[in-house]
Amino acid sequence: MARNLEQLRNIGIIAHIDAGKTTVTERMLYYSGASHRMGEVDKGTTVTDFDPEEQQRGITIRAACVTFPWLDCTVNLIDTPGHVDFTAEVERSLRVLDGGVVVFSAREGVEAQSETVWRQADKYGVPRIAFINKMDREGADFDGTFNEIRDRLEANPVAIQVPAGAGPPHVKEAFRGVIDLVEMQYLTFASESLGKEIQRNPIPADLADLAELWHGEMLERLFEFSNELAELVLEKATVPPALIRQVLREATLHRLIVPVLCGSALDHIGIQPLLDAVTYFLPSPADKPPVEGVDPKRRDVTIIRKPRVDEPFCGLVFKIDADKHGDLHYVRVYSGELKANSRALNPGKDKKENVPQLWHIQADRREQVPMVTAGDIVGIIGLRHSITGDTLCDTQHPILLETIEFPETVISMAIEAESSTERKKLADALEMLKRQDPTFRAQENEETGQTLISGMGELHLEVIQHRLLSDYNLNVRVHKPRVSYRETVDRPADVLGECHRQQGGQSLFAEVRIRMEPYPQGGPGVVVVPGGPNVLPEPYLSIVIDGLTEQGHGGGLLGCPLMRVKITVLGGQVHETESNEIAFRYAASDAFKKGLQAAGSVLLEPIMRLQITTPEENLGDFISDLQQRRAIITNTIHRGRLAVLEAEAPLANLFGYSSAMRGLSQGRATCSMEPAAYGPAPQEVADSFV
Numbered sequence: 001m002a003r004n005l006e007q008l009r010n011i012g013i014i015a016h017i018d019a020g021k022t023t024v025t026e027r028m029l030y031y032s033g034a035s036h037r038m039g040e041v042d043k044g045t046t047v048t049d050f051d052p053e054e055q056q057r058g059i060t061i062r063a064a065c066v067t068f069p070w071l072d073c074t075v076n077l078i079d080t081p082g083h084v085d086f087t088a089e090v091e092r093s094l095r096v097l098d099g100g101v102v103v104f105s106a107r108e109g110v111e112a113q114s115e116t117v118w119r120q121a122d123k124y125g126v127p128r129i130a131f132i133n134k135m136d137r138e139g140a141d142f143d144g145t146f147n148e149i150r151d152r153l154e155a156n157p158v159a160i161q162v163p164a165g166a167g168p169p170h171v172k173e174a175f176r177g178v179i180d181l182v183e184m185q186y187l188t189f190a191s192e193s194l195g196k197e198i199q200r201n202p203i204p205a206d207l208a209d210l211a212e213l214w215h216g217e218m219l220e221r222l223f224e225f226s227n228e229l230a231e232l233v234l235e236k237a238t239v240p241p242a243l244i245r246q247v248l249r250e251a252t253l254h255r256l257i258v259p260v261l262c263g264s265a266l267d268h269i270g271i272q273p274l275l276d277a278v279t280y281f282l283p284s285p286a287d288k289p290p291v292e293g294v295d296p297k298r299r300d301v302t303i304i305r306k307p308r309v310d311e312p313f314c315g316l317v318f319k320i321d322a323d324k325h326g327d328l329h330y331v332r333v334y335s336g337e338l339k340a341n342s343r344a345l346n347p348g349k350d351k352k353e354n355v356p357q358l359w360h361i362q363a364d365r366r367e368q369v370p371m372v373t374a375g376d377i378v379g380i381i382g383l384r385h386s387i388t389g390d391t392l393c394d395t396q397h398p399i400l401l402e403t404i405e406f407p408e409t410v411i412s413m414a415i416e417a418e419s420s421t422e423r424k425k426l427a428d429a430l431e432m433l434k435r436q437d438p439t440f441r442a443q444e445n446e447e448t449g450q451t452l453i454s455g456m457g458e459l460h461l462e463v464i465q466h467r468l469l470s471d472y473n474l475n476v477r478v479h480k481p482r483v484s485y486r487e488t489v490d491r492p493a494d495v496l497g498e499c500h501r502q503q504g505g506q507s508l509f510a511e512v513r514i515r516m517e518p519y520p521q522g523g524p525g526v527v528v529v530p531g532g533p534n535v536l537p538e539p540y541l542s543i544v545i546d547g548l549t550e551q552g553h554g555g556g557l558l559g560c561p562l563m564r565v566k567i568t569v570l571g572g573q574v575h576e577t578e579s580n581e582i583a584f585r586y587a588a589s590d591a592f593k594k595g596l597q598a599a600g601s602v603l604l605e606p607i608m609r610l611q612i613t614t615p616e617e618n619l620g621d622f623i624s625d626l627q628q629r630r631a632i633i634t635n636t637i638h639r640g641r642l643a644v645l646e647a648e649a650p651l652a653n654l655f656g657y658s659s660a661m662r663g664l665s666q667g668r669a670t671c672s673m674e675p676a677a678y679g680p681a682p683q684e685v686a687d688s689f690v
C-alpha cells in the first residue's frame with residue numbers, strides 16, 4: 001500500500017444513533033466508485049452494516065472499516081455505531097483515527113449521544129467537521145442545530161455551506177440543494193443519477209442575501225487565523241477560495257474551528273462536497289504529532305515515533321474479530337513498515353509475535369497484502385498473545401503505547417446452557433465474544449452452573465444472546481437482567497493489621513497501620529499511597545502497597561467490586577529477626593479486612609443519563625412517570641412542538657423503559673440513555689445484599 005502519506009485520510013464517522021452515519025458512508029462508497037450499487041439501511045443492503053443482526057435491526061452494532069479513493073487521496077473510514085451500548089466501538093475507533101466527521105440530524109439537533117462522542121473526540125484530540133444531515137425532513141432546522149453545536153458542544157462551528165430550503169418536497173421552500181460559501185455557488189444534485197451529477201450554478205437571487213450574510217460571517221470567523229485574509233476583507237477585496245480553504249484547513253487541524261456542511265444523505269444531496277471537505281480539511285497521518293509511548297522496561301522514559309516509513313515499526317491493536325480459525329486483529333500502524341511473514345514484539349506482554357498474514361479490510365471482505373506502512377490500518381491473522389489495546393513494535397526498538405480504556409459494565413444477566421454437554425461449548429463461545437468486545441464480561445459460577453454475563457445495556461446483552469444462537473447454535477436459558485452493583489466505603493477508618501503467628505517453627509511478626517476512606521475521584525478498585533516518606537522500610541512498603549492493591553481487586557463487604565476507595569499506609573512495626581515479606585503480606589491482608597469492617601460499606605448502583613424527545617402534549621405524563629422511577633429532571637428544552645427532557649435515574653428503575661415510553665407517547669417519543677455515574681443505592685436494596 002505504498003503511497004504518499006499526505007494523501008491518506010484515516011477518519012471516523014460518529015454521531016447519535018440514527019443520525020445517518022451508515023447512509024452517509026454508503027453514499028461515499030458509491031460516489032467514489034468503491035461500490036457499484038447504492039444500498040439502503042432500511043433494506044439491510046449497506047456495505048458497512050453487513051452483519052445479519054445489524055440488517056435486521058437497522059442499526060450499526062460493530063465498527064466497520066472501508067477504504068475508497070477521493071480526489072487525489074485514499075480515505076480509510078470507520079463507520080461507528082451510535083447506540084450507547086456499543087460505545088466501545090467509538091472509543092477504540094477514535095483512539096486510532098486522525099479525523100472525524102460528526103453527523104447531526106437537522107430535525108433532532110445535538111442529541112445526547114452526539115455530546116458523548118464529541119467529548120470522546122475531544123479526549124483523543126481528533127479534529128473534525130460537522131455534517132447536518134436530514135435537511136429533507138419535516139422540522140429540519142439548520143440554524144438551530146448550528147447554534148446547538150456552538151452552545152451545547154462549546155465548539156466553534158464555521159458554516160461553509162448553508163441549505164437552500166428545508167423540509168420535504170411538499171412544503172413551501174423545500175430542501176433542494178446547498179450553497180457553497182467558499183466558492184459562492186449553488187449546488188444541486190440530479191436525482192436521476194442518484195446525485196452523482198452535480199450542477200454548480202450562480203446563487204439564485206432569492207438566496208443571495210442569505211448567502212452574503214453567511215459568507216461574511218464565515219470570513220469574520222477566520223479573521224484571527226490569517227492576516228492575509230483579514231486584510232483582503234478589510235479592503236473589501238474578493239478572498240480567493242484557495243486562501244479560504246487553506247485557512248480553514250489550518251484552523252481545523254489545530255481544532256480551533258469545526259467547518260459545518262449540510263445535506264440529505266437519503267436524498268443524495270451534499271455528500272461529494274463533504275468528501276471534498278474530508279480531503280481538504282482533515283489531517284493526514286503526516287499532520288499528526290509523533291506518537292508518544294514509554295520504554296517498556298523503564299516506564300518513566302518517554303519515546304516518540306514520527307509518522308514516517310523510515311522510523312522503526314509501531315502500531316496499536318484496536319479491534320479483534322474473533323474466529324474459530326484464527327482471530328483477525330485490526331492494527332493502526334503509526335510508524336515504519338510491517339511485512340507479512342515477519343516478527344513483531346508485543347512489549348506489554350514481553351512476547352514475540354509471528355505476523356504471518358496481512359489483510360486489507362473492506363467491511364466483510366479481505367484482500368491479502370504483502371506489506372503495510374506508517375498511517376495504514378491493517379488486519380493481521382495469526383497473532384497469539386495480543387488483545388485490544390496492545391502495542392506491536394519492532395523487536396529491536398521497543399515502545400509501549402498507551403492502551404485503550406473502556407467503560408465499566410452496568411448490567412448483568414445470568415445465563416445457563418441447556419445441557420451439560422453444551423456447557424463447554426458455551427464457555428468457548430463466551431471466550432471468543434469477550435476477545436472481540438472489551439465491554440463484555442462473562443464469569444462462570446462453578447457451584448450453580450450459571451454464567452453471569454455483563455455489558456453496557458439491555459440491547460448489548462440481547463445481541464450477545466442472539467449471537468450465541470445464530471453464530472454458535474447455542475440456545476441458552478436466560479434470567480432477568482439486573483444491575484451491576486459496586487460498593488465503596490462509608491467513612492474514614494484507621495486500623496492496625498497484624499501478623500503474629502508461627503509458621504514452620506518460625507515466628508512471624510509484622511504490623512501495618514492504614515487508613516481506609518471514601519475517595520470520590522477514584523476509579524475501580526482501590527488507590528493505595530504511602531502516608532509519607534519513610535512510613536515503612538523497603539521492601540516491606542512495596543509489599544504492603546501491592547498486597548492492598550491486589551485485595552482491592554476483589555469484592556468488598558457486600559461481595560461487589562470495590563470502587564472509589566483510598567488506602568493510606570500510615571506506618572508499622574518491623575521486628576529485627578521475625579519480620580519478613582510473608583509476614584507483611586499477612587499483615588496487609590489483615591489490615592484490609594479490618595479496614596473494610598471499620599469503614600463500613602455503601603452499595604453503589606449505576607445512574608443513567610436520559611434524554612427524551614417527546615411531543616409537548618405528552619410532557620406531563622413523562623415527567624410524572626420519571627418521578628416514580630426516582631429520576632431527577634435536570635433540564636427541559638423546547639424545540640418547536642417537541643420537548644426535550646433531560647434526567648438522571650437509577651438503571652434499576654429503567655428496565656423495559658423503551659416500551660413504557662412508547663406507551664406514554666403512542667410511539668412518537670424517542671429516548672436515549674447512557675451511564676452517567678455510580679450513586680448510592682437505596683437502603684432496601686443494600687439490605688438485600690447482607
Ligand SMILES: Nc1nc2c(ncn2[C@@H]2O[C@H](COP(=O)(O)OP(=O)(O)OP(=O)(O)O)[C@@H](O)[C@H]2O)c(=O)[nH]1
Pocket residue numbers: 015016017018019020021022023024041042058059060061080081082083133134135136137263264265266267
Ligand atoms: N429523511 C432522511 N432520512 C435519513 C437520512 N439519512 C439517513 N436517514 C434514515 O435514518 C435512518 C438511520 O440511518 P442510518 O444511516 O442507519 O443511521 P446511523 O447513524 O448509521 O445509525 P446507527 O448506526 O444505528 O447509529 C434510516 O432509516 C435512514 O434511511 C436523510 O438524510 N434524510
Ligand SMILES: [Mg+2]
Pocket residue numbers: 021022023049059060079080081082
Ligand atoms: Mg450506522
